[in-house]
Amino acid sequence: xxxxxxxxxxxxxxxxxxxKASAIFVLLIIVAIMLSLLIGAWPALKRFGFYFVISKEWNxxxxxxxxxxxxxxxxxxxxxxxxxxxxxxxxxxVFITELCPAWLKQxxxxxxxxxxxxxxxxxxxxxxxxxxxxxxxxxxxxLSNTLGRLxxxxxxxxxxxxxxxxLTAGIILGIMIIPFMAxxxxxxxxxxxxxxxxxxxxxxxxxxxxxxxxxxxxxxxGVVGAIMLGLGRALGETMAVTFVIGxxxxxxxxxxxxxxxxxxxxxxxxxEAVGKLYTSSLIALGLLLFILTFIVLFVAKYLLVRLTLKExxxx
Amino acid sequence: MKGKLLICLMLVVAxxxxxxxxxxEAGKVKSISGAGATFPYPVYAKWAAAYxxxxxxxxxxxxxxxxxxxxxxxxxxxxxxxxxxxxKPKELEKWGLFQFPMIMGGVVPVVxxxxxxxxxxxxxxxxxxxxxxxxxxxxxxxxxxxxNPGTQLPSMNITVVHRSDGSGTTWIxxxxxxxxxxxxxERVGSAKAVAWPTGIGGKGNEGVAxxxxxxxxxxxxxxxxxxxxxKFAYIKLKNKAGSYVAPNMDTFQxxxxxxxxxxxxxxxxVLTDQPGRDSWPITGASFxxxxxxxxxxxxxxxxxxxxxxxxxxxxxxxxxxxxxxMPGNVVNLVEQAWKxxxxxxxxxxxxx
Numbered sequence: 001x002x003x004x005x006x007x008x009x010x011x012x013x014x015x016x017x018x019x020k021a022s023a024i025f026v027l028l029i030i031v032a033i034m035l036s037l038l039i040g041a042w043p044a045l046k047r048f049g050f051y052f053v054i055s056k057e058w059n060x061x062x063x064x065x066x067x068x069x070x071x072x073x074x075x076x077x078x079x080x081x082x083x084x085x086x087x088x089x090x091x092x093x094v095f096i097t098e099l100c101p102a103w104l105k106q107x108x109x110x111x112x113x114x115x116x117x118x119x120x121x122x123x124x125x126x127x128x129x130x131x132x133x134x135x136x137x138x139x140x141x142x143l144s145n146t147l148g149r150l151x152x153x154x155x156x157x158x159x160x161x162x163x164x165x166x167l168t169a170g171i172i173l174g175i176m177i178i179p180f181m182a183x184x185x186x187x188x189x190x191x192x193x194x195x196x197x198x199x200x201x202x203x204x205x206x207x208x209x210x211x212x213x214x215x216x217x218x219x220x221x222g223v224v225g226a227i228m229l230g231l232g233r234a235l236g237e238t239m240a241v242t243f244v245i246g247x248x249x250x251x252x253x254x255x256x257x258x259x260x261x262x263x264x265x266x267x268x269x270x271x272e273a274v275g276k277l278y279t280s281s282l283i284a285l286g287l288l289l290f291i292l293t294f295i296v297l298f299v300a301k302y303l304l305v306r307l308t309l310k311e312x313x314x315x
Numbered sequence: 316m317k318g319k320l321l322i323c324l325m326l327v328v329a330x331x332x333x334x335x336x337x338x339x340e341a342g343k344v345k346s347i348s349g350a351g352a353t354f355p356y357p358v359y360a361k362w363a364a365a366y367x368x369x370x371x372x373x374x375x376x377x378x379x380x381x382x383x384x385x386x387x388x389x390x391x392x393x394x395x396x397x398x399x400x401x402x403k404p405k406e407l408e409k410w411g412l413f414q415f416p417m418i419m420g421g422v423v424p425v426v427x428x429x430x431x432x433x434x435x436x437x438x439x440x441x442x443x444x445x446x447x448x449x450x451x452x453x454x455x456x457x458x459x460x461x462x463n464p465g466t467q468l469p470s471m472n473i474t475v476v477h478r479s480d481g482s483g484t485t486w487i488x489x490x491x492x493x494x495x496x497x498x499x500x501e502r503v504g505s506a507k508a509v510a511w512p513t514g515i516g517g518k519g520n521e522g523v524a525x526x527x528x529x530x531x532x533x534x535x536x537x538x539x540x541x542x543x544x545x546k547f548a549y550i551k552l553k554n555k556a557g558s559y560v561a562p563n564m565d566t567f568q569x570x571x572x573x574x575x576x577x578x579x580x581x582x583x584x585v586l587t588d589q590p591g592r593d594s595w596p597i598t599g600a601s602f603x604x605x606x607x608x609x610x611x612x613x614x615x616x617x618x619x620x621x622x623x624x625x626x627x628x629x630x631x632x633x634x635x636x637x638x639x640x641m642p643g644n645v646v647n648l649v650e651q652a653w654k655x656x657x658x659x660x661x662x663x664x665x666x667x
Contacts, residue, residue, distance in 0.1 A: 060481075061504035133529055160472060162530055164515060247479030247516030258515040264479075268518060271380030272481025272507045 037290060040283035043276055052284060058249040058265075060273075065281035067288055069249050073166060073259035074235055074292065077245070080170025080255075081234040085177040086227060092178070093185030097215075098207055109186065115179035124243035127172040128164075132244055135171075136163020140256055159254040162246070167255040169245035173237055177230040184226035188219040221304060228300045232293055238263040262289045344617040346373040351384020351397030354483050354538065355418050355601040358638045359397070362625045365632065369624075372617060381483055381507075388412065388604045394618050396604035399483020400507065404581040411607045413656045415582050415649040416600035417622065419639040421539040421567040422488050423597070425547035427527050428454060428469065434561045436550040437462050440588075440596065443552070444496030446534060447475055448503070449513030454532060469532070476526045476535035479516025481507040487599035488536050491587035495596075536597075539567070540637035554596045555588050566595035567639040576645050582652070600641070605657065612659040619653060619666050626650075 044052060044065060055066025096108055140161035148157040159165075192215050200210045216223065246258020247268060262285045273279045349359075356378035363374035377383075381398040388396030389410050402414055424443060426436060438446075442458055445451045451458060455468045478485045489505035503509050517523040520541045527535040528545060539562060542549050551559040560566045573591035574584055586598040603622065609615035626649075630640040641649070653666040 057510065059510035060508045061506045061510065128525060136529070160474070162474065162515065164526065164529075242479070242518050243522070247518065248514065249510060268480040268516070269508055272382045272483075274382050274385070274507070 034290070037283060037287040041280055041287045044280040044284040047277060048281075052281070053288070056249075056251045060269075060278055063275070063277050065277070065284075067262070067285055069251050070260050070262045070265050070285060071288060071292070072251060073169075073245065074261040074263070074289070076166055076255070076259070077170040077173055077241060077261055078231060078234040080167065081173035081177055082227070082231055084171060084174030085181055085230055085234070088174075089178050089180075089182035089185055089230075092182040093189050094207075094211055096186050097189040098211070109183070112179045112183050112186075116183060120176065120237060121239045121243075123172055123176050124240035127168065127240060127244040131172065132163035132168055134163075135168055136161045140167075144256065155253045156255050159252075159256040161256065162258070164244055164246045164258060165254075165256050166245060166252075166259040169241045169259075169261070170255075172240050172244055173234045176237065176240060177233050180233065181226050181230040184229070185223065188222040188226070189215055192218045220307060224300055224304055228297060231296055235293055235296070236263055236289065238267045242267050262286070262292075344372060344613050346375055347395070347614060347618050347621060348375045348377075348393045349384075349395040349397060349603075349618075350377040350379055350387045350393045351604070352381045352399045352483060352601050353378040354399050354420060355397065355638070358418055358629075358633050358636050361632050361636060362621075362629045365629075366621055366624060372621065374621065380481075382481070385604065388606065391606060391610075394605075394614055398602050398604060399599065400486045401583045401585065401600075401602050402581075402604070404583050407581045407583075413581075413605045413607045413652075414602045415652065416571075416584070416641055416645065417603045417625070418633060419567055419571055419586065419598060419600045419641060420637075421562050421595050421598050421639065422484055422491075422536050423539050423542040423547075423549045423562045424534060424536045424552070425524075425527055425542050425545075425549050426534045427529075427531055428471070428548065429531060430467070430469070431548050433546075433548050434551055435463075435466060436548065437553070437559050438550050439553045440491075440495035444492045444499045446473055447477075447492060447511075447513070448496075448499060449475070471532035474530050474533040475511070475514030476523050476530070476533050477511050477514050477516050478508075478520075478523055478536075479518050480522075482519075483507065483599065483601070484520065484536070484538060485509065487585070487587060487597060490585050491597045494588045539639075543637055552596050554592075554594050555590050556592045556594070558592050560593060560595055562595050564634065564639055566593050567598045568642055570594035570596070570598040571600065571639070571645060572642045576648050582649070598639075607656055607658065609657060609659050609665050612663075612665055615657065615659070615665045619657070623650065 048055070048065060052065065052067055053071070054068055055064070056068040057064050057066045058069060059065070092108070092112065096105055100108065140163060143157045144159065144161065148154050196214050196218065197210055200214050205213065241261050242264035245261060245264060247260055247264060248258040249260055249265075250258075252259060265285055266282055270282055273282055356376065359374070359376050363376065367373050376397075381400060384393075384396040385398055385402070387393045389412070397417070398414075402412065406412075407414060424438070428436070438459065439462055442451065442462065445458070452473055453470060454473055455470045460468055486505065486507045489499075489503065489509050492503070493500040493505040503512060515526060517526040517535070520537045523535045523537050524541045524545050524547070527533045527537075527547065537547070542562070549562055551561050553559050569591050570586050570589045573594050574586055574589045576582065576584060582602070584600065586600055588596050589598070605615070605618070626641065626646045633640045650666075654664055657665045659665050
């Protein structure tokens with residue numbers, strides 16, 4: 001039933017303004033966060049300037065603060081997480097949508113959604129009590145005896161097998177973002193019109209070719225978006241990382257050694273930070289994380305634009 | 316910024332609850348509020364529960380950390396604040412605050428070394444500092460062997476474990492290291508969080524405890540209760556008087572009893588490296604902060620009555636939770652100071 005004349009128009013206007021208000025609300029929140037971070041971080045930024053980003057010293061006693069260790073830890077753990085998370089989630093999604101027998105589909109999908117709902121502190125505790133001991137006793141000695149002896153990448157895998165460190169944190173993060181990305185990938189792959197896929201199979205394409213030539217191009221915006229959301233979670237994850245990264249403000253070459261990330265520094269130190277410069281430096285760390293996430297999103301958008309350009313004109 | 320937000324929030328809450336104190340002032344105070352240190356939270360909660368049963372007065376204590384407690388009492392959004400580290404007399408003066416020690420605890424260095432029993436290992440203060448400075452890296456270092464004749468020490472790397480979060484425990488521990496090692500004082504210093512020269516950081520006492528349990532050849536420092544509960548091999552430390560002491564209730568209390576509280580202005584007293592043959596060198600007290608000028612006399616009296624009751628009746632409860640009650644002579648000093656220092660708006664003393 002179509003509503004008559006004026007009433008319909010009024011409703012339409014109300015609806016439109018409601019959606020507009022929601023959108024503006026989001027923008028306002030971003031601006032407000034940005035502003036409050038800037039104001040809070042100002043004393044530290046004024047004092048240290050660019051030195052804040054390139055200094056690896058973090059000393060609450062002498063009040064010399066630099067974010068390099070935390071930035072490095074954040075980026076490296078996220079890279080490790082993506083190296084593990086993206087291929088595995090991709091594999092899961094492809095298996096569910098293309099290869100899996102129908103009766104197994106639902107159980108796997110439910111399991112993934114359940115995993116996505118587990119709070120991060122559980123991952124952290126599991127990492128600390130179960131994974132880290134196993135990793136330190138069985139995997140890390142093996143890593144330093146094999147990869148650790150290679151030239152160039154050797155130093156990345158040498159050092160005492162503590163089980164706690166940057167690599168462990170990266171792996172836990174990887175495991176954490178898998179369920180999230182896998183379920184988004186699956187939803188994306190499922191909306192690819194069957195007629196496209198069936199046509200491709202019909203002309204003799206293999207499963208891999210169908211994925212590569214049909215499914216991925218069709219869903220690429222969503223896929224990049226899902227990866228970015230996963231990366232965003234990895235960059236910002238706090239509790240799980242704090243448990244297993246070892247929280248040491250030193251720059252180490254080895255991935256087996258402890259490090260620190262921006263969010264775990266914040267979680268560790270905010271409650272007991274006294275003094276303006278200390279608090280302000282912590283807020284400046286938060287600002288850096290914000291900027292880092294912003295850069296990541298920007299790069300993602302740029303990549304998408306490039307991809308679309310390469311495609312040529314849609315007809 | 317966060318502090319300001321917090322204060323705003325607290326103000327809103329206070330405004331919403333505004334009716335309550337007014338009503339209470341007319342009649343009887345029904346609840347008192349405090350915020351701060353996490354270390355004494357279990358014992359404050361225990362005391363509060365017992366006190367509530369007895370009097371019907373409720374304590375609402377938020378264990379948000381000493382830093383937050385100090386901020387809140389400065390902003391007068393709580394009736395009392397709690398801090399693991401005492402404020403310097405100058406800062407007390409500036410904010411019109413008064414502080415007193417409420418409960419004590421000991422910080423205990425613990426090790427995970429195969430074949431080493433509880434209290435078997437003896438380590439001098441300087442050696443402990445050198446381990447934490449990263450200068451001694453092997454357990455069979457000649458310095459440690461010399462202090463432990465007859466003990467076979469493994470040729471194992473020392474993994475230093477420290478707290479990753481800002482904490483009163485770290486403050487006490489680093490204060491001790493600064494007192495006994497000039498090099499530590501020079502290079503690292505003492506604070507709730509420091510730039511550790513070596514080692515890995517665990518979050519909270521439980522974080523440090525689980526790292527030490529996990530990593531063979533590690534050394535960490537935890538609150539006494541955690542050392543007991545995890546059955547860690549604690550080490551004996553050499554105190555100021557030159558004797559090796561084990562951490563326990565008696566040595567903690569000895570440290571407090573031997574300290575010169577009378578000479579400590581504003582009860583600014585750090586119980587590390589105190590004199591006395593039996594004093595454990597890394598003992599610390601947790602402090603309560605009050606506004607010197609109390610707006611609401613009834614509330615102030617309720618707060619002081621609670622703490623008075625805790626001093627007198629809370630000792631056994633505290634010991635059961637592995638906290639160390641303040642010795643009697645210190646309690647007397649504190650209650651005398653209440654009389655002298657705390658006034659209501661008209662300038663009359665609020666206690667007794």
